[in-house]
Amino acid sequence: MSVNSNALGSNKLKRRTSLTDTNLLLIITVVVFVIMYICAVVFLKKGFTKPQMFFNILNENASLLVLSCGMTLVMITGGIDISVGQVTSLVCMACAVHLEHNNGNVITSMLIALGIGLAFGVVQGFLVAYLEFQPFIVTLAGLFFAKGMTTIISSDRISITNEAFLALCKTEVTIPFLGSVNKKGIFVPASMEIGVVVALVIVVLLFCLLRWTKLGRNFYAVGGNNQSANMLGINVKLTKFLAHVLCGLCAGIGGYVFFLHACSGSPLHAQGAEMNAIASSIIGGTLLSGGVGNIVGTLFGVLSLSTIKNIVTSLGLEDPWWTNITVAAMLCLFLLIQSIILARKNKNKK
């Protein structure tokens, strides 16, 4: 870019608009998150000053983070996948039954989780990309299929007693230089669960995928303009298919991360997770129309969403409806911002 900076004025203009399109949304999200967190630290103080609070947010939302990353990929190609939440629930239930009733071991349960996610991704991707169905309808069917299958497998809550798995659940990564001093004056280092590590690794991997690989750039091209991507020689169908497969895989992994956090299987697990994942992606600056989005934005989207939930509960509004209403309000706000930005972009084109 620096080479082009002294080129024609029109080039400069182009560069500036591209910056506003993709990065403005990301900047808004980051700023909102930082302001929110600082306000929480200054005004609420209830634990927000401790680093552990931040890691608790991560611990609770590791699976949401993985799901949102998959969702972002699909949304960049212009699709949507609303089955991820129920796939999570199905994965938890299948793994729980495998570990408890079939005396399976941890490795095979991981393979089951990946298999379920992959199966959903492949089937939905095939229906969306090659048979050209509306992604919303296909994944809605997937959602209901997963929901039904979960209850068919077992309608009761299953708690895990498998020792190897419980050991894995309890494994925590401590961060030696971050932490707080507790009431007795002992320094307690901050720690995070193993699921968070998995989630962060996936964030980094997908970030690299989107940023530096051919496939990642193809995602943006397909989402930005289907036809011109096709003319550029990109296999549009395959790209869409792969996006759904990756999203399915993310759902499988996210499901297992949720399983690690919850240590049980229940049909009530991850209710509404798909809506949270979509909301986080949107808040993170992914445009619904496709072509614009960023994994880092999604990370901040998840953080903002979960921070606001924590703030609402620590404000004393403990009635369960308040979190839903705030999340909806936040989603509405960001959708409006997106809509305005898109409208401005269209005007610039004309």
Added chain:
Amino acid sequence: MTATDTKVNSGKNVKEFISKIVHNQLFIPLAALLLLVLFNLIADPSFFKIALEPSSEGNLILSGNLISIIDNASELAILAIGMTLVTSASGGQDISVGSAIAIAGSVVLRIVKVYSTDISNGQFFGVIVFSFILCAVVAALFGAFNGALVAYFKIQPMVATLILFTAGRSIAAWINNNDNISINDTRFAYFGNFIPGIPVPTPVFITAICLVVIALVLKFTNLRLYSQAVGINSSSSRLNGINPKTIKLLTFIILGVCVAVCGFIKVSRTSSITYSVIANNIEMDAILAVALGGNNLGGGKFNMTASVLGAYVIQFLTTTLYKFKVSSSAISAYKAVVVILLIIMSAPVVRKWINDMKNKRQAAKASSQVGKENI
């Protein structure tokens, strides 16, 4: 008579006749209905038994599976009306109807709860009318909110309605302070169950009224033409003097009123409300009804009769599954399979593929005939 006989006799006309039937939009829902009826006839003929029995309150009422299907499909049929219009005009579906029903029901209960049970019939009727009008206004406002997001901010309908989908049930709980309200007045239950002396469930009448109203509206106004025009090409309809934004907003408001009627019936059925469960998954069924009616989910032309018929088919399917002791939460898996089959059948790619196969076969036949002639 002879004319039709000769028509039928000539094979080509039969083919044309069949293709005319197959390509009629009512074919898919009717075929599905016939399939279900046949299945039930073979599995258990007593499925269709209808009896006139005294209820627990001593009134003579009709009971039987068919009656319960027609009764329970009422909400779905009413929703299908609004959903078809929204689908046609905006090319997307409203997934917040279940949450909006919870809100509407909550509003009704809040109003009716305030009045004591010993008011006269006339006064009670007034209260009911007032509560219904209020809930219709509230639901229409929420519909307008969705519609405004879709029409003026150009957000995809399913994502715009996601907001209310997330918040709706919470708002419903908030309206009544999360209390579990139940109405003791038996007169309130008339609207969702039976009016003494009339053996047919009341929701059936309410649905009939709604259907007549929408039929008249479609017959005497330009609503059908306009919403189809907007759905097919909104910018060219704008050039023709239709305001696409107003039409989209209008369809969402109509859906809101439909939702209010559904919410009213729903709370009247049980005289109480459970915020997280009421009308659960009904949005899926409503979308499925529209799809089953053979309407294009991407907007444009629609057939209201087919949609409403689709709603009854779905309720038939649900009741059949219940009869075979499928648990209520597992039903969604079976329905998902039905959806997938439906969309595969209606997909343009698959249709094109089938046509290609047909053409290929015909071409092969023709070439083989040519080959024979050469020999």
